[in-house]
Amino acid sequence: MTVATRKPPELRRPRTSGKTGDLPRKVFSSSIMWLLAVVYGFPALWFVLSSLKPAGDLFTYPLTLLPKHFTFSGYTQAWSSFNFAQYFLNTLIVATAATLLTILASAASGYALAKYNSWWLKGFTICIIATTMLPGETLLTPLFLVIRDLGLYNSLAGVVVPAVITATGTFMFRQFFVTVPNDLLEQARIDGSSELAIFLRIMLPLARPIMLTLAIISFQWRWNDYLWPLVILNDPHQFTLQIGVASIVGAQNVNWSVLLGASVLSMIPLVAIYLIFQKYVMNADINAGLKD
Amino acid sequence: MEIVNIPNDGYQDKLKQAAQANSLPDTASVPSLDNLWVNQLQDLSSIANAPANNINKNLITAKDNKVLAIPSDVTAAGLFINKSLFDKAKVSYPTDPSQTWTWDQFLAATDKVRTATKSKYDLVYDNSPARIRAWVYTRGGKGFQLSGDKFAAPDATTVQALSDFAKINNDVIMPKSVWTSGADPNALFKSGQVVAYYSGVWQVADFADSITNFEWVSAPTPAQPVHATDINLGGKVVAFNNSKTAAAAKQWVDFLYQPANYTKLASANGYLPIESGLTLTYPFTKKAALDSFALYNKEISLADPLSYSGQANQTKLLLDGKATSEDPTKVEMAKLINGQQDVQKTVDNIVSGLNAGL
Amino acid sequence: MVDSDQRPRPSPGDSADRPPEPIRRGPFTRVRRRNSYVLTPLLLISANLILFALFFIWPAAIGLYYSFTSYTGVGSAPPVGLQNYQNLFHDADFYAALLRTFVYAACVVPTTFVASLGVAYLLISPYAKGKPLARTIFFVPWLISPIIAGVIWRWIFGENFGLVNFIIIKLGGDAVPWQSNANLSLIIVIIAATWGNTAFNMLIFTAALKNVPTAYYEAAELDGANAWQKFRRITLPAIAPTSFIVILLTTLGAMKEYPLFRAINDGGPGTENNLIVQYIYKTGFRNAHIGYASAASFVLMFILMIIAGIQLMINRRRES
Numbered sequence: 001m002t003v004a005t006r007k008p009p010e011l012r013r014p015r016t017s018g019k020t021g022d023l024p025r026k027v028f029s030s031s032i033m034w035l036l037a038v039v040y041g042f043p044a045l046w047f048v049l050s051s052l053k054p055a056g057d058l059f060t061y062p063l064t065l066l067p068k069h070f071t072f073s074g075y076t077q078a079w080s081s082f083n084f085a086q087y088f089l090n091t092l093i094v095a096t097a098a099t100l101l102t103i104l105a106s107a108a109s110g111y112a113l114a115k116y117n118s119w120w121l122k123g124f125t126i127c128i129i130a131t132t133m134l135p136g137e138t139l140l141t142p143l144f145l146v147i148r149d150l151g152l153y154n155s156l157a158g159v160v161v162p163a164v165i166t167a168t169g170t171f172m173f174r175q176f177f178v179t180v181p182n183d184l185l186e187q188a189r190i191d192g193s194s195e196l197a198i199f200l201r202i203m204l205p206l207a208r209p210i211m212l213t214l215a216i217i218s219f220q221w222r223w224n225d226y227l228w229p230l231v232i233l234n235d236p237h238q239f240t241l242q243i244g245v246a247s248i249v250g251a252q253n254v255n256w257s258v259l260l261g262a263s264v265l266s267m268i269p270l271v272a273i274y275l276i277f278q279k280y281v282m283n284a285d286i287n288a289g290l291k292d
Numbered sequence: 293m294e295i296v297n298i299p300n301d302g303y304q305d306k307l308k309q310a311a312q313a314n315s316l317p318d319t320a321s322v323p324s325l326d327n328l329w330v331n332q333l334q335d336l337s338s339i340a341n342a343p344a345n346n347i348n349k350n351l352i353t354a355k356d357n358k359v360l361a362i363p364s365d366v367t368a369a370g371l372f373i374n375k376s377l378f379d380k381a382k383v384s385y386p387t388d389p390s391q392t393w394t395w396d397q398f399l400a401a402t403d404k405v406r407t408a409t410k411s412k413y414d415l416v417y418d419n420s421p422a423r424i425r426a427w428v429y430t431r432g433g434k435g436f437q438l439s440g441d442k443f444a445a446p447d448a449t450t451v452q453a454l455s456d457f458a459k460i461n462n463d464v465i466m467p468k469s470v471w472t473s474g475a476d477p478n479a480l481f482k483s484g485q486v487v488a489y490y491s492g493v494w495q496v497a498d499f500a501d502s503i504t505n506f507e508w509v510s511a512p513t514p515a516q517p518v519h520a521t522d523i524n525l526g527g528k529v530v531a532f533n534n535s536k537t538a539a540a541a542k543q544w545v546d547f548l549y550q551p552a553n554y555t556k557l558a559s560a561n562g563y564l565p566i567e568s569g570l571t572l573t574y575p576f577t578k579k580a581a582l583d584s585f586a587l588y589n590k591e592i593s594l595a596d597p598l599s600y601s602g603q604a605n606q607t608k609l610l611l612d613g614k615a616t617s618e619d620p621t622k623v624e625m626a627k628l629i630n631g632q633q634d635v636q637k638t639v640d641n642i643v644s645g646l647n648a649g650l
Numbered sequence: 651m652v653d654s655d656q657r658p659r660p661s662p663g664d665s666a667d668r669p670p671e672p673i674r675r676g677p678f679t680r681v682r683r684r685n686s687y688v689l690t691p692l693l694l695i696s697a698n699l700i701l702f703a704l705f706f707i708w709p710a711a712i713g714l715y716y717s718f719t720s721y722t723g724v725g726s727a728p729p730v731g732l733q734n735y736q737n738l739f740h741d742a743d744f745y746a747a748l749l750r751t752f753v754y755a756a757c758v759v760p761t762t763f764v765a766s767l768g769v770a771y772l773l774i775s776p777y778a779k780g781k782p783l784a785r786t787i788f789f790v791p792w793l794i795s796p797i798i799a800g801v802i803w804r805w806i807f808g809e810n811f812g813l814v815n816f817i818i819i820k821l822g823g824d825a826v827p828w829q830s831n832a833n834l835s836l837i838i839v840i841i842a843a844t845w846g847n848t849a850f851n852m853l854i855f856t857a858a859l860k861n862v863p864t865a866y867y868e869a870a871e872l873d874g875a876n877a878w879q880k881f882r883r884i885t886l887p888a889i890a891p892t893s894f895i896v897i898l899l900t901t902l903g904a905m906k907e908y909p910l911f912r913a914i915n916d917g918g919p920g921t922e923n924n925l926i927v928q929y930i931y932k933t934g935f936r937n938a939h940i941g942y943a944s945a946a947s948f949v950l951m952f953i954l955m956i957i958a959g960i961q962l963m964i965n966r967r968r969e970s
Contacts, residue, residue, distance in 0.1 A: 022777065025877075029777035033784055036769060040845060041787040043802045047794065056504030059482035061811050082297065105697040112694035116687055124695055131955040132902050134713070135927045137935055138947035142716075142722070143708035144309050150704070152312045165701040168899065172854060175891050179861055194689035213857045217850065224795060226301055231309045236296040242795075246299035249797070251323065251476055251493045259504070260798070267793045274789050275782075281857065282774070282785075284717050308723065327724045412810065469809045469829040474916030476804075483811050617937035623921060630830075630920030648937055649722070 029240075051075070051260035058256050074261030082244040084265070085238075091241040094159050094229070095222040101164045111174025111199055115185060120171045128167045136227070144231060154234040163222060169214045172270060176210045177203065212277040219273055223266070240264050248273050293544065303607040318534055318541040321364050321527030325353065325610050333360045334531040334538060346568045347549070350600050351525055355611040362406050362549065363525035365563035368588050368595075369492040370521060371513050372499070374411075375580075376506040377487050381408035389591045392512035392519070395431065399465065402487045411484040414465045416477035421621035422522045422525050423490060425602045428453045429520035430513060434598065436621075436646060437604050441612075442634075446639060455635040458628045472630045493588050494526075497562035500581040510584035513591060520596040524603045526563065558613040564588055609650070620645030656799075672828070701926045717944035727941070734945035743921070744946070747929040754836060754925060755904035761844045762900050763893070766851030771881070774859050792849035800913025803842045832922035839923070843910055847903075851896050858892035859885065894965045901961070902954055926950055 046065060050058060051074050053067040078084070113125055143162060152158035180203065188198045204211075226242040233239055245262045248255055296317070298306065304323055310316050311329040325333075337359040340352050340591065353361040378385055383405050386392050393401070402414035417423065428435045433450030436443050454469045461468050469475035478498075481489035489495075490513075499508055513521050529548065531541040547553060551570060556564045559572045564585065575580055592599075620642050628638040717734055721727035738744055769788055772778050794802070806813045807828040815825040828834050866884045876885070886893070904936020908927040911917055917924040924932070930950070 012578075012964075021693050026777045026779065027770060028778045029775050033772040033778040034780070037784045039847070040791060041847065043806060044787070044790045044794065045657070046805065047798060047802050054504070055502035058502075059479045060505055061483040063805070063811065063813055063816060064895075078791040105701070112691040118688070118691070120424070121695070122690060124699065127702055127706075128698070129898075129958055130951075130955070131702065132899065133365050133951040133958075134710060135906050135908075135930060135947055135950065137931060138713050138944060139706075139709045140305075141309075141940070142712035143313070143705060146704065146708050147714060148313050153317065160743070161701070163706040165698050165705065165958045170698065171895050172857070175895065176861065177860070178891065195687075196693070199690075199694065209860065210857055213853050216853060220793065227305070230302045230776040231306055234310060234313075235317050236294070243299060246301055247297050248351075249299060249301060250494075251300040252492070253498050253786075255498070256801075263795065263798050271786065271790065275786065278789075278853075279782075279783060281860070285728040330724070351706075463830075467810050468919070471917030472920050473829040473835060474828060475808070475810065480810060485811065618932075623932070627919055627920040630922065632920045632922070648941075 008175070014124070029253070032271060035150055048264060049259065053257065055181060055255070055257040057102045072261075074257035075260075076246075077255075077258045077266060078248070078262035078265060081262070082247055083239075084241075084244065086237065087241045087244045088238050088269075090156065090238055091223060094156055094225075094240060095219050097156075098160045098163045098222045099215050099218040101160070102166055102169055103214055105164050105203060106169030106214060107173045107211065108165060108177075108199070111168045111177050112175045114177035114180075115182075115273070128165075128170050131165065132167050140231065147232060154238075156233075156238055158232045159225070159229050159240070160222075162228075166218070168220065172210055172214055173207060176207055180206060209281045212281050216274050216277050220270055224269055294489065307513045316532045316534060318537045319529065319544055321529050321533045322361075324606070325361060325528065325530070327610065329532070329612060330610070334533050334542055335359060336362055336531060336542070336545060339542075339549050342549075344551060345549050346551070348566050348568065350597075351523075351603070353528065353611065355608050360611075361528035361530045361544070363527070363566050364529050365526035365558060365561070366566050367493055367524045367526050367564065368592055368599075369423050369490065369513070370523050370588055370591060371511045372481065372489045372491065372495065372508055374481070374484065374487055374506055375509045376484075377405050377409045377411055379507075381405040383408075383641065387512070387587075389512040389519070389587065389594050391438065393514050393515040395514040396516065398455050398488075398514040399460070403465075403493045405487045409487075411487055413467055413480070413487070415460075415488045415490065416470055416480045416486050417466060417490045418477055418492070419471050419474060419622060419626075421619040422524055422602055423492070424454075424621060424625065425522040426490070426513060426520065426599075427457055429522070429596065429598050430518050431456075431516050432518055435601070436605075436607065436642065437601060442650055443643050444607075445643055451635055451639055454625070454628070454638065457620065458625070458635065461629045469628055492522075493564055493584070495602050496581050497576070498527065500576045500578045507580065509580050510587045512587065517580075518598075519591075519594045520595050520599045521591055522602055523592060523595060523599045564592070614650050617645065617649045666896075685845070713944045714948060717939050717948055719941045721940040721944075723940050724938075728939065736940045737942065738946055738949060741933075743818070743924070743933070744929060746921075747924045747926045750836075750923060751905055751907075753923040754840070754907065755901055757836075758840050758843050758904045759897060759900045761840060762851060764846050765844050765848045765899060767855050767893075769848055770852045770855035770859055773883070774856060775901065786854060787851045791845050792847070794846065797910035797915040799842055799846060799910060803838055803914050803920070807838045827916055830919050832919055835919065835923055837849040839911055839914050842907070842914060843904070846910070851900070852893060854896060855889065858889040862888040890968075894961070898958060898961050901957060905950070905954060 049065060049067060052070050052072070054069055054071045054073065057064070057068060060134075071211055109124075110127070136157055147158045147162065150158075152161065184202065185198065188202060189195075193201070224242060225240065226246060229240045230243050230246075245266055247257070248259045248262055295649070300323065306644065307316070307320070307322060307326060308328055311326070311332070316329060316332065318339075335352070335358040337357070338360050340347055340354075340359040346367065352359055352367065353364045365384050371602065381404060383401050385401065399414060405411070406414050417427075428450050429451065431453040433453045434447050436446055436448055438444070442638045459539075460466050461471055462529060467475065467480065470480070476487060477491070478495065480486050482503055488511070496510070510524050523647075529545060531545050532540070548557065549567070551567060552564065554567055555572060557563070557569070559574055562574060562576070562585075565572060572585075574582060574585060624633075624638045624641045624645070628635060629635050633641075716727060718729055718731060719727035720730045720733070726781065732779055751805065773785055773788070778784070791843060804812070807815075809815065809827050809829040812828065815828070819825060826834065843866065862885060866888070867880060870880050870884055881968055906927050907925055911925060911928060915923055917928050926946075927950075930943050930946045936947060
């Protein structure tokens with residue numbers, strides 16, 4: 001049973017380094033990309049630089065991009081304004097658990113929707129799409145009642161479990177598995193593998209880049225969840241990071257330098273995860289199983 | 293004794309859900325009472341009426357002789373001015389609330405300062421129904437008051453006052469973007485390009501730390517001709533009737549309001565005290581901040597009793613078991629200033645919006 | 651649903667091949683094969699099915715029940731039949747919000763699609779230099795919460811002291827009313843939304859783009875195709891299912907947008923940029939008219955189903 005995971009050399013993307021005719025292409029592509037990067041990066045840059053400004057300089061006119069005086073006071077105040085380390089850990093637990101479960105559930109469902117055909121599977125597709133059609137707050141109180149009746153109130157499980165089902169994840173996997181040729185499936189069946197074994201041993205490993213992409217996405221979603229953890233968790237030792245960050249926003253006024261510092265701090269782990277996982281995705285040759 | 297800091301955004305929702313899950317805290321300082329759990333509150337009258345505490349009775353939430361909530365602090369709306377700009381333009385301003393200016397005099401002065409110093413705007417005004425009450429009261433209007441069980445249509449002075457307010461939101465005196473699309477007046481004032489800012493006492497602590505590029509002071513609220521402001525509460529301290537901890541909860545609230553302890557609380561947090569006769573030493577070093585508190589205390593003592601009516605109406609309705617709806621003033625005034633409707637329609641909509649759940 | 655943002659999903663449009671007919675070896679084998687096609691998919695979707703029933707159907711049913719009552723969040727829920735729906739259909743503000751929502755979605759979906767696909771394409775191109783750093787730069791905007799995004803975009807396009815107006819004035823022009831003009835304000839939100847959502851769709855497109863067999867590109871090169879032709883004739887069709895899902899989910903997400911509007915212009919100026927979810931919050935939840943808000947939510951859901959249905963039909967027709 002062979003699955004091509006590395007393409008024979010002839011089929012890889014042509015290596016172009018060293019060919020002089022590609023210089024205009026390189027310049028063109030690079031310029032456009034960097035132009036876009038500047039446009040996208042400028043607002044974010046202002047945000048990060050503002051977090052390094054002392055509070056009195058945040059709103060001065062005329063406007064400045066660079067801080068006149070660099071200071072980390074926003075960050076140090078943010079770190080000490082709530083139990084940063086504990087909330088960080090809680091959020092890490094929630095995000096990791098939810099991401100693992102989400103990947104498994106979405107991969108399984110996506111595969112089923114892609115490779116099997118029944119009227120009730122098509123119906124389930126509609127159901128999954130439907131989950132994106134109600135605004136969050138409509139479901140907040142009813143969902144809360146469900147969680148309460150299931151006994152999951154005031155637990156991290158109550159934060160994790162409702163978040164596992166995702167239409168995006170399911171369809172990412174579905175679309176991917178659709179491109180996996182059915183010959184693979186048939187060959188495995190003829191070889192006598194059970195359906196589940198095919199899924200677990202053959203299909204799932206193929207989908208590793210999709211898993212990592214969904215991991216990045218799911219992690220970000222759970223990391224930035226605010227209202228739901230706030231409502232579900234009563235024990236402050238279980239609070240998540242966004243609850244802590246939001247507690248900086250006062251009822252009547254906002255301590256901006258602390259808020260900016262806290263926001264930057266809470267974004268750092270996400271960037272780290274992204275860099276690690278995305279590197280793998282970019283380097284992978286996904287091209288599942290297409291062999292001549 | 294564990295103190296939990298809950299963010300303001302979503303706090304009310306959280307209390308609702310906690311009530312439905314039977315996990316209310318023992319005591320809390322809440323933004324406002326909720327019909328869902330108001331009958332689970334303990335009676336705090338022994339604390340509120342204790343003569344040693346000297347609590348301002350105007351702001352107590354009482355029903356059937358039971359005191360359900362005691363404010364943690366008093367708040368009042370008030371005026372801030374950019375002293376550096378006033379000095380630069382060599383324009384003077386009153387410092388004593390009993391000798392305050394009229395709105396016309398105030399706007400004339402700020403006009404002068406603005407043109408002399410080439411600043412952007414005369415005034416920015418907090419986008420809030422509570423703050424606009426101060427404008428209406430000081431101009432002689434009675435605002436939106438309860439008549440029996442429902443809100444009545446306001447008097448002509450009020451209508452005129454709202455119309456005048458919309459007129460000065462003309463991007464010369466005041467920027468439209470604050471009241472029409474939620475621009476932050478606090479940030480605008482801090483830019484140093486606005487001559488005055490009408491907000492309230494809660495800004496003092498923030499300004500003391502974060503305004504470093506110009507000098508600011510609190511100035512008396514203009515009166516035309518009524519001395520008034522909007523007097524409100526910070527948080528409402530309540531004690532819940534959670535079986536095992538009820539007694540301890542009440543003891544904690546009692547402890548909180550003993551003058552010696554309350555003095556420490558109010559000083560540390562920069563509160564205007566709900567108890568009178570205390571000597572507070574605020575942690576501010578800036579003279580402007582200390583003077584500000586003194587000014588607010590004086591303004592409150594001079595203020596027309598009407599100033600308490602805003603929060604009193606809301607509280608009364610809540611205790612009568614009515615579901616309170618969000619004050620539609622903000623949205624309706626936004627539409628008025630944006631030119632979507634005239635002032636009469638605005639006023640009618642506000643009244644019907646306030647009466648929506650009643 | 652706790653799914654925090656509405657994101658594009660791959661296409662349910664049917665490009666799956668049917669599993670070929672089982673080899674007829676004997677009655678027992680056939681039965682066994684057919685059973686495994688029922689049991690296995692059922693088992694595979696079981697997790698999502700249970701979660702769906704518990705955390706979507708159950709709460710949605712409660713919500714639907716509320717929509718036929720005058721529930722205020724406290725006490726009992728007296729039934730009022732179709733009253734909420736009738737009030738809804740007579741409310742001019744509802745239609746205004748709905749129209750504005752359509753306008754917003756019609757603008758933001760194309761911009762998001764083009765931006766995300768373009769960025770993804772550049773990021774897997776072998777010609778662009780400095781990709782790791784660029785990748786991070788494109789990713790960061792997605793992490794920024796609406797409240798901070800509001801501050802950033804108000805700073806850049808602030809009508810009073812914003813950066814763009816500052817530059818315009820310095821160059822001799824007049825300040826542009828970015829907040830006081832409803833359409834300009836909408837454009838700012840569209841820019842901010844595209845900026846923030848690019849990374850998410852970019853991730854999905856990246857995975858899809860990498861999945862296009864290079865053999866196709868090779869063949870095209872041999873035929874002398876240039877970059878644009880390759881893109882149009884090979885890339886776009888190959889990622890069509892993904893494109894479809896990105897468009898579908900971006901549309902659904904745009905129709906439900908609220909936090910970004912609240913942060914950037916608070917639905918203003920006045921109420922001119924109130925979208926449908928803000929309408930639901932304002933008239934329903936803020937005013938303790940839970941029944942009414944639920945009714946409006948289900949009407950929204952119905953509208954979204956129609957939109958999804960239309961897109962699915964178009965996709966099916968395109969594929970056949």
